[in-house]
Every structure is written in C-alpha cells, then in structure tokens.
Amino acid sequence: MATDFYEALGVPRGASTEEIQRVYRKLARQYHPDVNRDPDAEDRFKEISEAYEVLSDTERRKRYDQFGADFRRVPEDYDEGAPRGRTVYTSGPSYGGFEDFDFEDLFGGVFRRGGRGGPIPGADQEAELALSVEDAYRGGHRRLTIGDRTLDVTVPPGVVDGQRIRLSGQGGHGSVGGASGDLFLVVRIASHPRYRLEGRDIIVDLPVAPWEAALGATVPIMTPGGEAKVRVVAGSSSGRRLRLRGEGMPNPRGKAGDLYAVVKVMVPKSPGKRERELFEELAAVSDFNPRGT
Template sequence: MARDFYEVLGVPRTADRDEIQRAYRALARRYHPDVNKDPQAEDRFKEVNEAFSVLSDPEQRARYDRFGEDFRQIPEDWEERVAAGAGGGSGWPGGGGPRVRYSTSGFGGEGVDVEDLFGSLFGGAGRTRVPGADQEAELPLTVEEAYRGGRRTVTLAGPGGQRRYQVDVPPGTTDGQRIRLAGEGGRGSGEDAPAGDLYLRVRIQPHPEFRLEGRNVHVKLPVTPWEAALGATVPVRTPSGATAKVTVPAGSSSGRRLRLRGEGMPGPRGVNGDLYAELRIMVPPRLTDRERELMEELAAVSSFDPRRT
C-alpha cells in the first residue's frame, strides 16, 4: 500500500534538490509529533522522512525513478553487473538472476524492458524464467465507496482488448493506496514463468460535501446566527450515510472547527479517522416582518462590533 514518494512530498518528478528540501522542511514542521497532536501525524511524519531520504540521495532517487517501490531489491551496482553480464559473465552471484519484479508504468513515464536489461545475465531465452513485469492502473472511487469498501467490477483496456476484474476494496481506503491483484500483470518470459502483478492505485474523486485528509474528513456545517450565538445541537452527515450529532458551543463564529472523534474514514486496525465540522453562519435570504423587528431590536441594544480588534 506504499504511496509514491513524489506524491508524499507534493513535488513533481522534475523537482530539483532545493525544491525537494523546501517541501520536506514544510511538511516536517507541519507533521512533527511535538507540534501536531493528531493521531495520524506521526505516521505521516515517518512517511515524509522516508520519501526525503530517498529523493534527496541522487543514487537512490535514480533507482527509485527506474524501478519504483522495488528499488531496494535492486543491487546498488546493478549497472556494473549488467555490463559484466553483457561481457559474458553471469553478473549475479550464483548465476540465478534477481528475484524482483519491475513496474512498467507510473515511474517517470518509462517502463523497464526486463529482457533488454537482464537478458544477457540469464544466459539467453529458454534457460531460465523471467517473471512478468508488474503493471499499474488507476481506480477511481467516490468518498462513499472508499468508506464502505466492498467488491467492485473493474474493466481495463489492454493490448488484448478489455478485461474485467473483481476487486475487493478495503473499507476506509485512502487516496493513493494501492490494491494488488496477484498474477494479473505482464506475462513472464520462458516456460512456466510467473506473471507479474497488477496494482490499482486508488484515486478518490472530488466530493461536493466532504474533503479528505488521510483518514480525516472535513465538512462545512451551516448554522443559523441564533444557533451560533446561543449554542445548539445540530445534525451533520457522515461519509457512512448516517447522521451524527454535534454540539455547537454558545458564542461560536464562522470558521470554528468541531471535532467528532472516530467519525472519519475507517482504519485498518479499528482506529478510525475523525470528522471535522467547520461552522458557516447562514442568515435568512428574506426576513419576515417579525424577524426584521427582532433584528433591528438586537442591533439597537447590542454593543458588539466584530471589526473592533
């Protein structure tokens, strides 16, 4: 379920070292556990550190750009080993070849041609099995679909035409998460060579009501001026489709955020995200005679001035 390191830092793949460092510093300050007390902040902080440690190192970044999340399984001297294999040697200890798979999409727009890269190291076609390449496609989901999870039928177009897959979406799936379909990737080379895997990267679609940050859900909550002034208990819809109750403290203003613990996206180990309701004070578009009379009376007796600092 690893996220792309460039997405983690929020930088393009063309970003230089300075851009990567600036993005890291901003995110590290934002998610440092000593500053951010959100339960998810520590995991986010670790994710940001891992992404920076790879992308700030030119050699690791080059391997990551070419091989994706499998880059740690590739020896640091793989280029020298390829050269040695091209010159007649095996290049790999034991002559067996690496037990890794290589993504054909999603990393710099270039695929990895396994036969061009390692063919000479395996002693030619037929003498060994070359696993098929992993492949990746996007899986769009609504917020509600990501919340509930469940089985979905996905149709993807490929070289051999359209193929249909039955996909189990875990409840509480987050944007950027990957779902693995074992053996549904590229075909292997050689007799009985295993196929690669197909990874579906989740893309949660924009929602008119909910905004997601990890497993936390943000929603705007309209309230009347008297509910904000006097306090009230009002309903708010959650991504589950159910309605929760939130207490608006007396004297609340627009922009105040109210937290409903555990009402966000489901977590894999029972630790759900939170729902944050942001207050928006709404006034009647048309006042009745009585409402206008009361408003004018309030304006006459109140000394409150919101523009006074």
C-alpha cells in the first residue's frame, strides 16, 4: 500500500465517519469501471475502496492513524506502552519522497521482551517517475537514483499519467527475516509544447494555409512515433479535428489511442505584393461571409 488513505479520498484526517462515507459514495459512482471507461478508473476505484474499508472501521482507522502504511504489518499483540522508534525519511532527486520505518527500533523492544510475533515484511514505497510524452510513448530503459540506490527500470511503451510501475523487492527492508517491500514508481508525464494528452488520445495543432483549408490537401504532421501524413478535408476551418486512428499512445493490453490533428488556419504576417493582389481579388469575387448564419 503506497497511497495515503486520507489523500485517496480527499478528506482531512479529522473527517467524520459520515463525511468519509459521503465522499466515498461520490467517488465510487465516478470511478466505477462499469461507468468509467478510462484505463486508470479501475485502479482508482480499488484505491478509494481500500481507503474507505479502513477509514470507515473505527479500530482499523485507529491503527492506521498510529502506524500509517504499515498498520497491517504490526503484530496484533503489539505493546502500545513500549518505547517508540523513529521514522526515517528519505528521498531521491526529482522523484519525490517516501517513508521507510526502522522496524528494529520500532519493534525491537517487543521482540526482546517476549519474542512475540514473526518476521515483519518491509513497507511498500512510492516515488515519482517523470517522463516526456515521447518517452512515455516509446517506453524503454531508464536508470534512476533514489536515495543511495541506482535502479535500472524498464518502462513499458504507452504508460499514462498516474500509472504505477512496480519494482518487486525494491521497497523498505524487512525485519527479523521479513521480505523487502515493493517500490512503486508513479508516472508523471510532463507538459509538452506540441502534444496534449486526453487519456490515450494525443492532441496536436495542425497549422495549414488558407488555400489548404479551402481546397483540401495532404500535409505532414509530427507525432511521437515519427512523421505521418494527414488529409485535410476541403472546407476545413480552424478547430476541426482530423483523426488518425491508432496513432495515439500505445496500449499493450488493448486498443491504442488515436491522434487528433486540430486544424489551425494560418495567414502570412507580411504578404508580398502579388499575394496581396490575389487576396484582394478573392475578397472582391467571393460572397463568403464567415460571420453569417
């Protein structure tokens, strides 16, 4: 578990049970996979459901408030009067912070006094992975430095913002023979001067000349996968969307997204003498009124 349950629901830590229930119902309706077809909706629904399951139960919430992400790993007979250990915070440059608990300090007194409990698994941890649109489209290998560790990560092609990449066994160290937790890298796709993302669809502006928009033309367009050709339909005005099927973000588990080229009619800033004459001639013979009904 890597997400703070209060943040998952968007409620303060002092929220009442009634408020938590109200917020959960609203979010559950919004992200239920039966009504939300976004590829990340199911993961979001599971996240808020897990958060509600814990925070709506008085005893579970109490343990979560006390131990945080590791409340399920604390022995049921943990002595609350035992000396408390410390929380160690670590972070990696450009990838956000995460927590790791020194379990030997936290539980050492318990084990020494009676040997109660068994191995304590390490905590799952979370960090951010910043990617450009092109890197998210292509995927590939990246080397990350997080704290005192250097990790080689395989990024699958077509990852989307908010998607989590799991690195098994790379989380917090376990105690008393417990296995290490997992590290989850949360993908954050940086804004791009050309491309905009809507789920797996890619939106890009397509500058065209007035005659290309009026008469139709086939023009080149750059996509994250390289140059493509798009057919501008005759009579296209600015704002018209031209779809290139399957040219959006790849999807290893299903249908790829589409690329939408948004027509943007451009005119010369300083037309030459002959260009001005042709535009004046067109203005004289045309009865087209762009503001008419």
